[in-house]
Amino acid sequence: xxxxxxxxxxxxxxxxxxxxxxxxxxxxxxxxxxxxxxxxxxxxxxxxxxxxxxxxxxxxxxxxxxxxxxxxxxxxxxxxxxxxxxxxxxxxxxxxxxxxxxxxxxxxxxxxxxxxxxxxxxxxxxxxxxxxxxxxxxxxxxxxxxxxxxxxxxxxxxxxxxxxxxxxxxxxxxxxxxxxxxxxxxxxxxxxxxxxxxxxxxxxxxxxxxxxxxxxxxxxxxxxxxxxxxxxxxxxxxxxxxxxxxxxxxxxxxxxxxxxxxxxxxxxxxxxxxxxxxxxxxxxxxxxxxxxxx
Amino acid sequence: xxxxxxxxxxxxxxxxxxxxxxxxxxxxxxxxxxxxxxxxxxxxxxxxxxxxxxxxxxxxxxxxxxxxxxxxxxxxxxxxxxxxxxxxxxxxxxxxxxxxxxxxxxxxxxxxxxxxxxxxxxxxxxxxxxxxxxxxxxxxxxxxxxxxxxxxxxxxxxxxxxxxxxxxxxxxxxxxxxxxxxxxxxxxxxxxxxxxxxxxxxxxxxxxxxxxxxxxxxxxxxxxxxxxxxxxxxxxxxxxxxxxxxxxxxxxxxxxxxxxxxxxxxxxxxxxxxxxxxxxxxxxxxxxxxxxxx
Numbered sequence: 019x020x021x022x023x024x025x026x027x028x029x030x031x032x033x034x035x036x037x038x039x040x041x042x043x044x045x046x047x048x049x050x051x052x053x054x055x056x057x058x059x060x061x062x063x064x065x066x067x068x069x070x071x072x073x074x075x076x077x078x079x080x081x082x083x084x085x086x087x088x089x090x091x092x093x094x095x096x097x098x099x100x101x102x103x104x105x106x107x108x109x110x111x112x113x114x115x116x117x118x119x120x121x122x123x124x125x126x127x128x129x130x131x132x133x134x135x136x137x138x139x140x141x142x143x144x145x146x147x148x149x150x151x152x153x154x155x156x157x158x159x160x161x162x163x164x165x166x167x168x169x170x171x172x173x174x175x176x177x178x179x180x181x182x183x184x185x186x187x188x189x190x191x192x193x194x195x196x197x198x199x200x201x202x203x204x205x206x207x208x209x210x211x212x213x214x215x216x217x218x219x220x221x222x223x224x225x226x227x228x229x230x231x232x233x234x235x236x237x238x239x240x241x242x243x244x245x246x247x248x249x250x251x252x253x254x255x256x257x258x259x260x261x262x263x264x265x266x267x268x269x270x271x272x273x274x275x276x277x278x279x280x281x282x283x284x285x286x287x288x289x290x291x292x293x294x295x296x297x298x299x300x301x302x303x304x305x306x307x308x309x310x311x312x
Numbered sequence: 313x314x315x316x317x318x319x320x321x322x323x324x325x326x327x328x329x330x331x332x333x334x335x336x337x338x339x340x341x342x343x344x345x346x347x348x349x350x351x352x353x354x355x356x357x358x359x360x361x362x363x364x365x366x367x368x369x370x371x372x373x374x375x376x377x378x379x380x381x382x383x384x385x386x387x388x389x390x391x392x393x394x395x396x397x398x399x400x401x402x403x404x405x406x407x408x409x410x411x412x413x414x415x416x417x418x419x420x421x422x423x424x425x426x427x428x429x430x431x432x433x434x435x436x437x438x439x440x441x442x443x444x445x446x447x448x449x450x451x452x453x454x455x456x457x458x459x460x461x462x463x464x465x466x467x468x469x470x471x472x473x474x475x476x477x478x479x480x481x482x483x484x485x486x487x488x489x490x491x492x493x494x495x496x497x498x499x500x501x502x503x504x505x506x507x508x509x510x511x512x513x514x515x516x517x518x519x520x521x522x523x524x525x526x527x528x529x530x531x532x533x534x535x536x537x538x539x540x541x542x543x544x545x546x547x548x549x550x551x552x553x554x555x556x557x558x559x560x561x562x563x564x565x566x567x568x569x570x571x572x573x574x575x576x577x578x579x580x581x582x583x584x585x586x587x588x589x590x591x592x593x594x595x596x597x598x599x600x601x602x603x604x605x606x
Binding site: 126146147151177180186188196199204207211215 | 473
């Protein structure tokens, strides 16, 4: 038992955003103001908070931003039309439709309609394929990109390391696996999930353990090899009568018992979470650069 | 030590082709003759053999086929033009440009130019993304599709199994990992490669071991857990003075010493190899069905 290194996502995100600000200034001096459009359909309170944060961060960096709030009953065709207009708008370099949209919207069709060169979430098939093909001109989904940045900036080598990812989603698990197994990272990567047999034993192999399942405090001390690096992508609300709000936020990792075993670990909140928005801004800058050099 | 089950790819490929023949007859009765175009640039002798086999198999199934042989000095633009014409040709449902093309050809750009609905090799970004997204309307690359078919037809369950894939290529390793980790297959999947530390120990975890590295007989007996299923994707030429040709074909697995340990194993030749062409024909039928129902 020793004191693990806390991978401070809040501080790192602030540093990434400082870099973004400097680059924004340089681009603006060339006459290019990076522009991000965020589309929100409906009234989901959590989505409203996320969208507000993104728009505020744009303001802090000197981006042009556009917030488009649509009624919950907006039709698929109306939403597609909004996306098409943003595709055609030269002041907009990044387009993001806040997930999840209302149930009657076919989210995949909406994502496909976004110009892949403006798909700063990295969910368009074109960008998914670029991730598999290791083509750096594509956009990497923000959360796994943030995890990679946390590892990289802490000087944690992935080369030849055993990485285990719990979760196989399109948003985190699969892209994280592809990033870690790439020729740039060279990790040996295991993708585990709810159907895996003896998940604790699989996780105990990991030099780098990434938890992205959305189950509060699932990863216990006996799931973790002493000295491992633990990246906790989960953000779960659990009831807590001692809190004014009635709940507290917790990750997929039982932090109190796991942290003493680790060489490094991300806290929740303040770990992966803040990195996601920072990487979104980085992606938007990449889009602005790439679109304006065409 | 016991006698392993030999996963006979030659017999299974013949059965798959029988199914294809029946489906071809049914389609032809509806006025649709499946059509495959195979483009060969240059004079590579191995490529010539592959192309001839594909065209011959088309004939055996009652497909329409077109073999387009281009000179080695064909330009990128000339080749693109051929692809465009095939895209526009309603008698052609599948288009395949034999790999590798001459060095001056940008293969990725050629693949991108193929209509994804006719990309029966499954290498177009659109189909790569569909594989990640688990969208069955895409085309799965033929070799990993053949490996999955071998497992399936032998009744080998992947559900919760530990699968280890050696190799992270776009043609085999990555698509195989995506297939095995999908919600349909539910394996726990490890992707290992030349940079992995202690490859033998990683491979010994596998219930299903897939070798796709292209190194003759690399996988030895002490890499294999007793009772494992071994799929050998390698086809390597090694010098052999006792053969008239001066060489023999061998897989990535040291078959003689590994086979007695396995519950099931694919031979080389006669394992994965024959499945590849059978899955190409299946993909072409899928293309013919999908294009004619549009």
